[in-house]
Amino acid sequence: MIALDAGVPAPRVLQGPEKVAALLLALGKEHAGRLLARFDADELKTISRAAADLGPVSAPELEALVAEFTEELTSGTSLYGTAAEVERLLTGVLPPDQVQDIMSDVLGNTNRSIWERISGVSESILAAYLMKEHPQTAALILSKVKPACAAKVMGLLPADMRNSLMRRMLSFKPVVEDTMRVVEKTLHEDFMLNFARNMGVDTHARMADIINKMERDQMEDVLSSLAGTRPKAAEVLKGLLFTFEDVIKLAPRARMAILDQIPTERIVVALKGTDPAFRDAILSSLGSRARRMVEHELVTGEAVPQRDVVEARRAITDLALEMAGRGEIELNSDQEDRAFYR
Incomplete structure (x- = not known):
């Protein structure tokens, strides 16, 4: 050990928080403020x-700290964020118990965050992406996303590819961590880093989904405002919207498929206050027994709060949108059933 001169204090070994504090103080208010x-x-x-x-x-202590920081920064090592790297970064900067608390949350989110975000990508975009990938990779991705997402994506794939992927998913063996890390990193780059680009393809559909869930007066107000500033976007959105009044524009088979899943009492509430032509169109899509029950309740039933009517109608439109999303019905079919307007 090198002897120190008498009266000269031994240099301190700065710990994590002290290192950060010293560097920030040395940077000065302007630069440190951006980091803080x-x-x-x-x-x-x-x-x-x-x-x-x-x-x-x-000064020697500060120079040593800056040299350490510079060496770490310029060592040429590439960076790839992992939970282990996060833990290494926090260790020494925060107390051990706080690091443990943060890491338990991080580890709970890391494994699912990328897959949850991929599950939110447009199914058509994800299906097109998987068709270009190796079948084993595609099967791995489908096995990790949410089941509802995987089902919708598979519905967009060719039958032979869909069946092949199912067989691969059934015969999966545990995937080594390094391989999974590569897959997650690639997906992060392909989807999350280009999220804005991917969102552009599906922006109108997502906005239509939001507007569909609004109250009728709010929906009309939003569309009116958009028509004044972005008329083309407003027209596109109008074509994607689906309201309770649009139910009678569906093909008869689609109407029947929706109403078969709606309880009779909810149909009764939804039809309160509708005009005769609309009511006849809905009733014609019901079975004879259900139709008699609905007609009887509409004649003899008591008045219901407007809130209940709105909720019943929304339940029907939400189901229609869900079924359309699964490809079970078409909302914008060219086949209009004009007979119901006579």
């Missing part, structure tokens, strides 16, 4: 406490 905005509230408290208790930092 990246920390959350708990981290800021830790750094603030470390800075308050830091005391004097000699």
